[in-house]
Amino acid sequence: MRVDKYLWCIRYFKTRSIATKACKESKVRVNGDLIKPSREVYPMDKITVRKNQVNYELIVLDTPDSRIGAKLVDIYRKDTTPKEALQKLDLLKYSKDYYRKKGTGRPTKKDRRDIEDWHTEGAIGSSEEEE
Template sequence: MRVDKYLWCIRYFKTRSIATKACKEGKVRVNGDLIKPSREIYPMDKITVRKNQVNYELVVLDTPDNRIGAKLVDIYRKDTTPTESLQKLDLLKYSKDYYRKKGTGRPTKKDRRDIDDWFIEKPTEDNDDSEE
């Protein structure tokens, strides 16, 4: 089976054309060698895929006939990705800046609420004395 088709079948890439593009860009290695998308893979080949700034490492156990369900992926590959790489992925998620930079456009709904909360005066006990 072709390596691009295999990566698509085991759901590392959403489409086969994306898998082919990754192979052409040098983000996929088989047994440490840069490969073309048409490279045949066999059981016990070691594949390294660079995706989302993480190097995923996997061992081919078998080749599926067609794209398979997510629950069946472990039948066809063994994931040997180091835990440090996966922890790096978690840190990347936390380090993303979810807010826009200062001065770039209108405030969002959340920003507006925060501004309103800042300027709203909270009642104090001094205001309660005026009722007597």
């Protein structure tokens, strides 16, 4: 089975074209090698997928005939992603929501000025500590 189709079948990508694009952009490796979307995958191949600033690592256990349900994904792959990488993903989520609530839109002019003041105060404070 093609690697782009495999990643789509086990639900790492929402569409097959997105999986193909990731392969073309060198975000997918099989056994440490950069690959083309047409590369065949076999059981016991190690796949590394760079997605959302995290390197997901998985081992192919079997190839499905077609796209499968989310509950059946573990039959066809073994996830060996380090826990540190998944914790990094959680930290990224929290770092984006520290200032503005979701759905409040773009920062206003006052918000932008407050952000700039906060950044300049941090720069001034760091230079005073060095002296």
